[in-house]
Amino acid sequence: MTGGAVTGFEDAYGYAPEGVWSAPGRVNLIGEYTDVNEGHVLPVALPQRTRVAAAARTDGVLRLRSRDVPGPAGLPLDGLAPGRVTGWAAYPAGVAWALREAGLPVGGADVYVESDVPAGAGLSSSAALEVATALALTELHGAAPCDRPALARLAQRAENAFVGVPCGVMDQTASACCVPGHALHLDTRGPALRQVPFDLAAHGLRLLVVDTRVRHALADGAYAARRAGCEAAARALGVRALRDVPYGELEAALGALADPALRPLVRHVVTEDERVRDVVALLAAGEPRKAGPLLTAGHASLRDDFAVSCPELDLAVAVANGAGALGARMTGAGFGGSALALVEEGGAEAVGAAVTAAFAAAGHRPPRVFAAVASGGARREFPGDGGGEVGVRGEEEPAGPP
Template sequence: MTAAAGSAAEGFEQAYGYAPEGVWAAPGRVNLIGEYTDVNEGHVLPIALPQCTRVAAAARTDGVLRLRSRRAEGTAELPLTALTPGAVQGWAAYPAGVAWALREAGLPVGGADVYVESDVPAGAGLSSSAALEVATALALTELHGAACGRPALARLAQRAENAFVGVPCGVMDQTASACCTAGHALHLDTRDLALRQLPFDLAAHGLRLLVVDTRVRHALADGAYAARRAGCEAAARALGVRALRDVPHEELEAALGRLADAALRPLVRHVVSEGERVREVTALLAAGEPRAAGPLLTAGHASLRDDFAVSCPELDLAVAVANGAGALGARMTGAGFGGSALALVEEGAADAVGEAVTAAFAAAGHRPPRVFAAVAGGGARRVPRGDLG
C-alpha cells in the first residue's frame, strides 16, 4: 500500500508540477453470491479486494476539474459548470460524473486536479469503475469539506454511473467499495442499504477463495446488461410487485406460471433463486460454516449461464475445471460476458486448481488467465501521509 500510494503521489507531482493534498484509495470487489439481485432491490454478499484505485488530488478554486490517469494519455480539463450527462467520453466520464452527481445533490464540491492509478483489472468484473468513482467521491468531498456518509456517497457514485456515464448498474459495487470491512463479507440489502458485516476469515477454516480473471473484457454499456435489467423490470410489472425481490422463493413456480411472456421466466427464475442462495450463504457464514457454501456457488453459476445467459465459454471452462480439480464450488462473478470467476478451495488444493485452470485455457487456445487468491480487504479510505513515502 505504501509504495502504491507513494507512486500515485509521485504521478500527480509529475503531471501537475506540485504535490497533492492527499491520496484516497478505494478497492475493487468480488461478489461471493447475489448476481443481478442488486438491480432487483435484493440482497448481495460481496467482499472488498486488496487491489485498489488510488486518486491523488488537490483542490482548485477556479471551478475546473483536471483529470490525468496513468493508463491514458493526455489531460481532460473540464469546467464543472459544463458537466452534463453524455458530455464526457472514455475513462474521464467516471470521475467527471462523480463531480456532477455530488454537485447535483447540493454538496459544495469545487474544482480539483486529479491523478489516477489502479491495480484493479479493468473489465474483469471486479468493479474497477466503482473503485474509481468511490475514490474520486471521497477525495472531492474531503478536499472541499462536504460531509457525506458512506452509504450516501455510494448512492451518488452509482448515480454518476447510471445518469452520467449511461450504465444502469445497481448500487452493490459502489457500496462494497465504500463500506466493506477487512476480514468480513458485506451483506447488503440494496433496497434500504442496511449493512451487516459477516466474518470471512477463510484461512482460519483452511480455505482460500481463488479469482480467475479470464482476460475476456466486457463493456456493460453495449446494451446486454441494460436489456436484462429492463426484462426484470417488465417481469416485476407483470407480476404486480415493486421489484423481483418481492417474489417469495416458495412462490416462484406459481409466479412463473402467471407470466404470459415466456422470455421473462428465466430472468425471474434466476433472480428469485439467487436471492435464496444469498440467504443460505449468509446463514452459513454467520454460523461459521463457509465450506458448505461451495455447492451454492456452483448452482449460482448454472443459473447465470442457463437462465440469465450472461456467461461465456471461458467462464464456463474456468468453473468446470476448477470444480473438476477439487474446488468446493465455483461460479462467475460480476455482470458476465467475460470477466472473472471465483472458486472456493481447500488451502492445500489451491495451487492444483489454479494450475488445472491455466492448463485448460492453454489447451483450448484461450489467453492465459490471471489466478490469484482474494482476501477480504477494507473499504475506501484516505491514505495516511506516513504511507506516501
C-alpha cells in the same frame, strides 16, 4: 503504491498533492443481478485498489490525468452534463457532477489516478474510481461528511445518469463500506448493511479469482436488456421488484407469466436471492465449506436461466470444480470478466494450474489467477502536509485542454 500516486501527481502537475484517497475493487461472492431487483448481495472488497491523488483548485476546473491512459482532460465544472464527457474521464467527472447536483459544495481539483484493479475483469474498477474520487472531492472542499452508503449512492448516480450504465448500487457500496475480514451482506432495498465474518484462512480455505481476460462485445447491451426484462416481469406480476416474489411461490409466479421469455429471468433472480441468504447463514454459523455447492448452483443459474456466461467462464468453473474446488461460479455482469472458486488452502495451487492449463489447451489467453482476501473499503491514505493554501491552484495556472 501511495508513494507512486504522489510521484505521479507531482510529475503530472509540478507540485505535491494535498492527499491520496483509495477505494478497492470487489468480488461478489454470491448475488448476481439481484441488486438491480432490490434484492440481496454478498460482495467482498479486494486488496487491489484505485488511488486518487488530488489537490483543490479555486477556478472551478477539474483536471484529470491517469497513469494508464495518456492525455489530460480539463473540464469546467459548470459545463458538466450527462453525455458531454466520454472515456475514463466520464467516471470522475460524473462523480463531481453528482456531488454538485446533490448540493455539496464541491469545487475544482487537479486529479491523478492510478489503479491495480484489473479493468474489464468484472471486479468493479469503475466503482473503485468513483468512490475514491467522491471521497477525495468531498474532503478537499470540506463538504459536510456523507455517510458511506450515501456516498455510494451518489457514485452510483454518477454511473447511471452521467456515464449511462444502468448498474445497481452493490459495487459502489462494497467499495465504500467493506471492512477487513468480512463479506458485506447488503439488502439493496434498505439499504441495510451487515458485516459477515469471512476469514477463510482460519478455516483452511482460499477464494481464488480467475480473471479470464476476455470481454465479449455484447456485455453492455445484454446487461441493460436483462434489467429491462426483470422490470417487465415485475410489472407483469404486480410487484415493485422481483425480490418481492417469495421463494416458496416461485412456481406459481412463473405460471402466471404470459411471456415465456421472462420466466428464466424471474427464476434466476428469486433463486439467487435465496442463495445469498443461505450463504450468509452458513458464514454466520462458521460453515463456509458448505457454501461451495451454492456457488456452483449460482453459476448454473446465470449460465442457463440468465444466459450471461460465456465459454471461458464455463471452462474456468468446470475445471476448477473438477480439480477439487468446493464450488465455483462466474462473478460480475458476465460475457467475460472473472470467475471465483472456493478451494481448500492446500489445493489452491493445483486448481489454479488446472485452469491455466485448460485455457492454454483451448487456445485462450492465459488467465490471471489470484487469491482474494477480504479487505477494507475506501480510505484516505496520505494526509498531505497540512499547509493550508499549499497546493491550491487558481486561475493563475492554465486549466489545460477542454
